[in-house]
Amino acid sequence: MECRLVSSPGLWTCRLSIRWEFDDEGKPLGKVEESSFGTPITNKDDVELALRRAQAAVLNPEFPPSFFVSISEADLAAIMLNNEKTLRFSRNVLCVDISGPDLTDLAFVDLPGIIQNAPRKMVTLVEDLVLSHIQGNCLILVALPMTDDIENQKALRLARQVDAEGQRTIGVMTKPDLLSAGSTKSREIWLDVMEGRRHQLTHGYYCTRQPDDADRTRKITAARAREAETEFFSKTSPWSTTAEQRRLGTRNLVATLSKLLVEIIDRSLPKLLSETISQLEVCDKRISTLPPVVQLDPISHMSNLVTSLMVEVNKHVQGGPGAExxxxxxxxxxxxxxxxxxxxxxxxxxxxxxxxxxxxxxxxxxxxxxxxxxxxxxxxxxxxxxxxxxxxxxxxxxxxxxxxxxxxxxxxxxxxxxxxxxxxxxxxxxxxxxxxxxxxxxxxxxxxxxxxxxxxxxxxxxxxxxxxxxxxxxxxxxxxxxxxxxxxxxxxxxxxxxxxxxxxxxxxxxxxxxxxxxxxxxxxxxxxxxxxxxxxxxxxxxxxxxxxxxxxxxxxxxxxxxxxxxxxxxxxxxxxxxxxxxxxxxxxxxxxxxxxxxTPSPALTPSKGDDNVLLAMLAARGFHGLxxxxxxxxxxxxxxxxxxxxxxxxxxxxxxxxxxxxxxxxxAKDLQPYLYKKLGFGTTDVNARFTKFLAEDSQMAARRETLMSQKTRLERVKQELFDFGL
Known part of the structure; x- marks a missing residue:
């Protein structure tokens, strides 16, 4: 599930959509589509059931998504329990867009927990899904249920696989209220983890307590949930006596996350800006390879094309520079x-x-x-x-x-x-x-x-x-x-x-x-x-x-x-x-x-000297120039x-x-007038015919639209990065 928070002065609103990226066999689709699921939600109490309906639509692709939009809670439970074709996991994404006051512009992804007691294909699917989302510059919050043995937590190993230095990883210990009073050994181990004596992380570990099933049934508010959390840590040992009180509670976790996000952004901003500019240059270069958009009237543009052809041909015929x-x-x-x-x-x-x-x-x-x-x-x-x-x-x-x-x-x-x-x-x-x-x-x-x-x-x-x-x-x-x-x-x-x-x-x-x-x-x-x-x-x-x-x-x-x-x-x-x-x-x-x-006989073959003597004698008698x-x-x-x-x-x-x-x-000389005649310059339907001639084919038009859309997005990202860095 991908959650995108946006600060807005209007009413609190939640919109659900499904991004279809893969088919039923997990193969990428040729075209990614994000379709809306249901209508916008303004009542927070309606969000949980709507999320369960949307999840069912993702895990049951044989049904159209509209089938689950208004399904009852009982029917939904029956389908999820009895339908043998229901998937346990899916690569397609449930998107949650929330806007309203008192929100921070932030996006996070809720990934499924790492499983081990399942078919190998299913385990590999989940691990690949997790690894594909924790790459890059995002913060990695590893949820560690305290009811499980930390030595068996594979999520930490996957995090170290992509973040060897631990600059982006934070451990979050959950469900401390589920440790029984007699689990003193487990409490000591988890306390050592939080205080940095075991399984150290660069940014350490935090411990939070979220509402349980009974609390959710009573539909307690977020403020009441934070109060209950504070009361629990202040009255429950060993949390009440630890020196790391700053690592207890959701509020402390959020404050640390905000600080780390700013640090990551500061480190990443120059690189992001450079990559954005580089991609924008590549996009502009690809656009430049496309034929120019016809901005003149079709007749003038056609005339320019014929003239360009004539000039190029004449250059070769006359043997101009570079055309020999x-x-x-x-x-x-x-x-x-x-x-x-x-x-x-x-x-x-x-x-x-x-x-x-x-x-x-x-x-x-x-x-x-x-x-x-x-x-x-x-x-x-x-x-x-x-x-x-x-x-x-x-x-x-x-x-x-x-x-x-x-x-x-x-x-x-x-x-x-x-x-x-x-x-x-x-x-x-x-x-x-x-x-x-x-x-x-x-x-x-x-x-x-x-x-x-x-x-x-x-x-x-x-x-x-x-x-x-x-x-x-x-x-x-x-x-x-x-x-x-x-x-x-x-x-x-x-x-x-x-x-x-x-x-x-x-x-x-x-x-x-x-x-x-x-x-x-x-x-x-x-x-x-x-x-x-x-x-x-x-x-x-x-x-x-x-x-x-x-x-x-x-x-x-x-x-x-x-x-x-x-x-x-x-x-x-x-x-x-x-x-x-x-x-x-x-x-x-x-x-x-x-x-x-x-073989020559001297009497028959006069020498060159004889010829010269004879020429001199003739010259003396007035026969010159012989x-x-x-x-x-x-x-x-x-x-x-x-x-x-x-x-x-x-x-x-x-x-x-x-x-x-x-x-x-x-x-070459006849080229321009001949093409003018054959193309039909001066005829009654010349404008319509030239418009058809100069129209882009469908593939070229689609490519131009894609590149222009990509350029618009990159320019917007570039401007936002500039504004954020001010």
Whole structure:
């Protein structure tokens, strides 16, 4: 039983309630409830029967509590005696709230006495119940009936278990009037205990005499009970002669308890205040993790959420501080695309065939990454290709279609590489968008799901638009056209000079600028297998088509594709003309113009000094600014000169720029207006719909209510502790 006293200027009032904390099997309930029992009591004479009724309700949970509210005393006694299901003890609590004048604000718990002659389960239940209540800072009053042997009082042992130093424990000896006149030995033992000669306690022992059954039957008043107690101790030996008169009587006990309570409070107040402040901080921290309460009107709050999402996405798209991941991921995708396109570069060899290339000492440089070099394309192969393409052209004229077919043959994997690059960029962008949506809308479950769907629709729209642009770009790159004719002519003259030097037997400086198709080293493991050049040219003439999903992807897929490729086709041997034999192992382009030091003829291979002398002689005749490469143009026209012309490529820069502009940036730019449209800003029911979107789910609302209630209680406790300490 828990008794709570509150000082009040009003009438004396007693209210009973039952706090249900455990079920019939002693297991904690999920939710603790405290329900009122009966009506407020203003007559003290009615309290005892009301307490017995409430106790019966606690010990007989199979009956509703209302059954015992008005039950007669006889029926109550019969149930408690005859009902086999009546519990002897219960963990549920009978609460007694008393308010009125001349009361002290105080709470105490009346615990059951420690039993030993009962089933072990019952003994353990009572001991656990006692231990759970005497922890902490409370005072422990151990009632010691003087009719029992103090050596067998287990209550003292339990008190020492939780209060080893005895700072909170007081022994109270009860029922001294029940010791018979002949119990002189017992009186001496209890007197020794009270006077501190046996079983010492820090605060000692007190002795009180409470009304017996006869007194309660006569319904004596509290004042009369105190008078009877004083009279008993003054006339009964050995209490009347003890020197510890201050330890006799209820009044002395109450005075000591008041003093000890103040001391405990003074010691505990700083700690209690610190713990209260700490718990209040934890509570505030938990509240801060909850989404903010919508204080603006729903439309304004929704607009703020969309704007916040847009700002966060733009920060990632622009690569702001702390938001570089999307830019870095896209650069990796673009670099992979660049490498994939560069792997398609043709490996033109300025030799008639493999045999001539070997005689010219054009050898493989093992230091070059073979994965970047395609199969050798000799002059004989080029001539065979051109002869197949000539129809009504005049002699020496190259058919335009021959250039187109040759260019397309090296572009068969461009559409696939473009698709792969776009997919990588799209995945990186979607990941960022999901994270931003999660951060902004996670507090609103229904709204979060809707916005995720809208974002997916927007990405799909811009994917289609981007693929339309990419399809046009890939198609334009299949035609040999450029307005940068000066750059094309300069590059053509430069490489014609180098090829002529190689054909005429002149060595090329080893530090010459690399070919536009000679690129940095790549891991061979990352290179995609390429079909043979013969199969690509054949497929180009046949045409190939692969169906895909979207319109833009269909346009890209409509570009000519090569025949099926596998890793085994990279070094396959093939023949272009009759009797020309098989091609040798692919070689690095930068090694094609190096001559072996042991084979060159001095008459055929001018030295670097000879080149410088010749350049000086030409300068003296007015030809200034010439280089060694320009000397190659002085060679007589080769019958294969028209086969040595090449075309520059631009796709490596254009595709990443288009993906970034028409997809990544377009999605970010269109985000706010698209969400405004899909969410229904400006519609007639926008306010009601947004209110529903922004409403908290039931679990979140319950958690907020619990935390706010806890915060209110802690703030009240904090203020009361402050006031008490003043």
């Amino acid at each position: 991941r999307l830019i870095h991921d896209n650069r990796i995708a673009f670099a992979s695309f660049k490498q994939a396109i560069r792997r398609t570069a043709p490996n033109f060899v300025p030799a008639l065939n493999a045999h001539e290339a070997a005689q010219m000492s054009i050898s493989t440089n093992e230091d070059e990454p073979i994965s970047l070099i395609g199969e050798p394309f000799y002059l004989q192969d080029m001539k065979a290709h051109l002869q197949k393409s000539i129809t009504r052209e005049l002699p020496g004229k190259v058919p335009f279609e021959a250039n187109v077919i040759l260019i397309k043959a090296f572009q068969t994997s461009w559409a696939r590489s473009t698709q792969k690059c776009f997919d990588q960029v799209q995945e990186a962008l979607l990941k960022i968008l999901r994270e931003c949506v999660q951060t902004t809308f996670n507090s609103y479950e229904a709204l979060h799901a809707h916005v995720k769907g809208f974002i997916s629709e927007s990405v799909k729209r811009h994917r289609e638009a981007c693929f339309n642009h990419l399809a046009v770009i890939l198609e334009t790159q299949q035609s040999p056209f450029t307005l940068n004719t000066h750059y094309l002519q300069a590059s053509q003259d430069k490489w014609l000079g180098r090829y002529k030097d190689a054909r005429a037997g002149r060595s090329t400086a080893t530090n010459a600028s690399p070919s536009p198709f000679a690129f940095g080293a790549l891991s061979t493991a990352s290179a995609d297998p390429k079909p043979s050049l013969e199969s690509r040219l054949s497929a180009e003439k046949r045409g190939g088509w692969v169906p895909v999903q979207t319109d833009g992807e269909r346009k890209i897929a409509a570009l000519p594709k090569s025949a099926s490729s596998s890793s085994s086709t990279v070094n396959e041997n093939f023949k272009w003309a009759e009797g020309k034999g098989a091609f040798p192992k692919p070689v690095a382009e930068s090694s094609l113009f190096k001559r072996e030091e042991t 280089t060694v490469e320009d000397l190659g143009r002085l060679n007589p026209s080769d019958e294969y000169e028209m086969e040595l012309k090449i075309m520059a490529e631009k796709i490596i820069d254009i595709v990443p720029e288009v993906i970034d502009l028409t997809f990544v940036k377009a999605v």
